[in-house]
Amino acid sequence: MTTKPQRPDLARDLIDRAERSREYHSRLVRGLLSRAEIDMGRHNDHANAQVLRRIVGEHGWPGRSLVGEEAAKAAWQIALHADHLADFQRLALRLMATAVQGGEATIQQWAHLHDRCSINAGTAQTYGTQYRSGPDGVEPLPVREPQHLNARRASVGLPPFATAHEALRRRHTREPESGPPDDTEHRGAAHTVKAAA
Numbered sequence: 001m002t003t004k005p006q007r008p009d010l011a012r013d014l015i016d017r018a019e020r021s022r023e024y025h026s027r028l029v030r031g032l033l034s035r036a037e038i039d040m041g042r043h044n045d046h047a048n049a050q051v052l053r054r055i056v057g058e059h060g061w062p063g064r065s066l067v068g069e070e071a072a073k074a075a076w077q078i079a080l081h082a083d084h085l086a087d088f089q090r091l092a093l094r095l096m097a098t099a100v101q102g103g104e105a106t107i108q109q110w111a112h113l114h115d116r117c118s119i120n121a122g123t124a125q126t127y128g129t130q131y132r133s134g135p136d137g138v139e140p141l142p143v144r145e146p147q148h149l150n151a152r153r154a155s156v157g158l159p160p161f162a163t164a165h166e167a168l169r170r171r172h173t174r175e176p177e178s179g180p181p182d183d184t185e186h187r188g189a190a191h192t193v194k195a196a197a
Contacts, residue, residue: 003065010055010062011071017048018074021081029133029172042084049082052092061095063104076109080116093117111156127153128161131168138172140165 005011024041027033033041052075055062062075079092093113099105115125124144131138140161143149150160158164 005064005068005071006066007059007062008068010059011067013051014055014062014067014071014074014078017044017051018077021045021048021077025081045081046084048078049085049088052078052082053085053088056092056095061092061099061104063099063102065104072105073109076105076113079113083116083120086117086120089113089120090117107156108158111153111158127156127158128164129158133172137169138165 021041021044024033024037024044028038028041052062055075059066062072064072066072067075076096079089079096082089082092093110096105096110096113100107100110111127112129115127115129118125119130119141124142125140126144128140128143128146128149130141132141133139153159153161153164
């Protein structure tokens with residue numbers, strides 16, 4: 001049973017922003033953008049992060065109760081692309097940890113944002129969710145203790161790394177589909193593929 005969000009106005013705004021951002025990042029990963037489009041996309045990522053920062057300042061993390069399931073996912077996606085605001089991205093990570101405990105966000109979303117913050121801080125990721133485009137397609141960014149990666153992934157409900165990597169590889173080698181991508185595995189930093197793994 002889905003309950004009506006407390007703030008449908010915020011929900012609509014977050015969803016609209018995340019949809020436009022997904023289109024931009026999908027085209028960016030495939031190398032389909034001009035320099036001007038890349039600059040505009042970066043500007044939009046910054047504007048989206050500022051809107052999310054304002055929402056967080058006024059309401060805390062915009063979880064399921066406040067904005068509904070789809071908009072809570074949109075907020076997470078916006079936080080993933082807030083690489084230029086590392087302090088805010090780390091704040092979002094802390095707030096999401098609390099939101100997970102309260103059933104307002106998923107632990108899988110938190111794991112993706114955790115990895116994103118680690119990569120942006122120059123350290124190896126924990127759950128193997130962040131990728132970059134390489135000469136042979138998408139490739140994972142550094143992972144700490146890779147021999148224990150699948151156990152850590154399982155602890156947060158993510159599929160085995162090989163399964164996720166293959167799905168991501170296939171998704172990024174075909175033409176974009178009309179609907180939004182499955183973000184169970186998301187993406188990484190800069191031209192990093194920010195992959196849902």
